[in-house]
Amino acid sequence: MSVDAVGARIDARAWGWRHAGRSDWALSGIDLIIAPGERVLLLGASGAGKSTFLHALAGVLGGDDDGEAHGELLVDNQAPNIVRGRVGLLLQDPDAQVILARVGDDVAFGCENLGVPRDEIWRRVDAALTAVGLALPLDHPTSALSGGQKQRLALAGLLAMQPGLLLLDEPTANLDSDGVQEVRAAVETVVAKTGATLVVIEHRVSIWRELVDRVIVFSAGGGVLADGTPDRVLAEQGESLAAAGVWVPGFPPARPVRAARRDTNAVLTTEALVIGRNARAVHGEPIAVELEGGRALAITGPNGSGKSTLALTIGGLLPPVTGTVSAAGLANGGAEEPISWKSKELLTRIGTVFQDPEHQFVAATVRDELAVGPRALGLPEHEIEARIAHLAERLRLGALLSANPFTLSGGEKRRLSVATVLATRPPLVILDEPTFGQDSRTWQELVALLAELLDDGTSIVAVTHDREFIAAIADQELQLVVPTRARRDDGESAR
Amino acid sequence: MSVLTPIKGTQAVYRLNPVSKLAASAIISLTLVLSIDWVSAGVALALQIVIFFWAGIGLRPFFRRTVPIWIAAALGGFTMLLYGRASGETYFQFLLIQISDGSIELAIATTLRMLAIALPAVVLFITIDPTDLADGLAQIVRLPARFVLGALAGLRLIGLFAEDWRSLELARRARGIADRGRLRRFWGQAFALLVLSIRRGAKLATAMEARGFGAPIERSWARESRLRSADGVLVALAIAISATAVTVSVLTGNWNFIAAQS
16 A cells, blocks of 8 residues: 555564463474565464464564463564554454444554554545455444455454554454455455565465465474475375365365165245244245255355344244244144244254354353253253263264363364254254354364264254355255345344 | 444534533533422423424434333332322321322422433433544543543444344253243353353454554544534533523522432
8 A cells, every 4th residue: 555565574483382371382483484575374283373373473462471482473573562553463253353333433443553643544544445345435334244344344454554464363264155255355455455474374275375375384283394385385285284174175075975865754844934033024025944854954145134043933943923834743743833842842853053152052061061951851860971972972072071161162162062952862953054164174074973964864954155065965955035125124134 | 222323413413522412411410419309300301391402303213212211200200209208288198108298299309300310311312422422532531542442342242242142042942941940041141141242352352452452652533522612502501501490499499409408
């Protein structure tokens, strides 16, 4: 944007960091130099300290109370917390990065903190919004933006600070494919325009491969494992990276082999079903769902089309606005509508895995978390133990049984949330974005497990954007559309 | 979230600085809590109603947003009617209930007072944009920017908390534990929300820091918050209303200063 915006240089000499209260170093022995204007993709198994490195470069790792550093880490030959404003950090969670209520104010926030004069701020805000392709009025509410738009807004906020170093920490992990493309394109424009140095962490290599000119791999045991051109590093390390959960082109995760289809009965059907929340319809049009035993249905569609609402309605958690959901095959002769069932009855009939696993956790340890459902059913203690043991082994949770669910990694949380639902063996499992942000190893395990359930006759409904996931397990796809009326009606229902 | 969506419009009230709105409603409330007579409250309320028309808020949004106040004022008055300090002639008596000249007067005074304090506060506050308020508090009142902006950014999370709460509720039904123990579940859910909010707060703090928040540099302000002549008029009106109410009340001999009562 401005003529003097030249990329920043990074020097790491035997650098390492240990979080306060931990005995192991999050990372150590990092030796590298990144030249001004270089574009680096940073890879490594989860737990290799990639995020910690980026936070350190951004100067947001904290002081002596938060941990202990050794070696030296410099940006433009200075400590990172001194050159604030020279470094911009984009994080993974779009919701966590919106700071103010209006688009223009949000972009201006960083400039204000750097003491940029008022006239200059608004010039920069306009330029930054243009660069990331957000052609919105300055007073547009930030709450009405999609995930991809929120990430581009955050990028514009960084860009307006005119940083010499852009750090992206899995910026597209929580986005649908359109969002990924939007953000990728915006970053490309920004880097080309400013000449800023770029360091990006991402476990889907294909997104950034063409944009970066260097790949650095952190070793889980500390230090730099590989460093070089994308072609060379991916050829040498591709296989081991893929085994560690990185999505490397040419090393796709294995897809399960499905058993031959059997003829089955209807499990769940809808009639004139109109979905919505608080009796306010998302769609005027009724939605028809017909689900058979041992089949998988994928619900797809853009943001705001009511996918999650449909999943919750089918799952007996939200009442239909009008019409009915009927699951006679699951009801044991009782009432057919899932919403009329008791909470306990749902356990053995329909299991729902929420998009955010943290919403589902109710216990203090992984073991108790797995026991919640079976206990509510009043199963004998030895049966509960047996189920926990089986699930813990199947979903690699064995070493974590006494850990607090909230302290697990993203992949572990996802596996636990699926395991808690399977503990009561419901014949219908509903999952909301089960593969969002997952590494390829968790993805592969999840898909294999779901395929197994399907072969055993369990039905699956999955809300998803993930085409590979759909190709791997879905038997049918229900595509929802954004209702044309919602946006005009009022802002609240458009979310 | 109604707290986060101010009513927007083009009339004068929308262009006033939030700081002067705060000041105006503080002046009126502080004056009216000094006495509990019906005259001062009645005079203030009458003058305010004239000014509400000038404010330019439609009758429908006005009543929709002030419903709780009307209910609270009526209930407050009713309580005073039944249990207020008795004096003069007694019209009805049952157990502790005693309706008398004194309690009727107290009831009227209480109802009017609650309306006269709360209605202008609501009329002024529903038109306040939180961002503008933060700008005003930091630039005009000179509260610390760190504190004001932290609170403003935190306010945005309230909408997310409401969504979290709904999801937590549905998830508990899905986990098979929503049939019994409503109270225990509520506390468990509240604790989960607390954990989620702390995490969201921590992430937001990192995002703000990553944009230079808290850097040792003199902050600049993208939006200037300034007091205009209309703001002076608003504060002058508040003073005039308060002064008139007190004067009329004292002249008619109704003023009873609360500190002077036993």
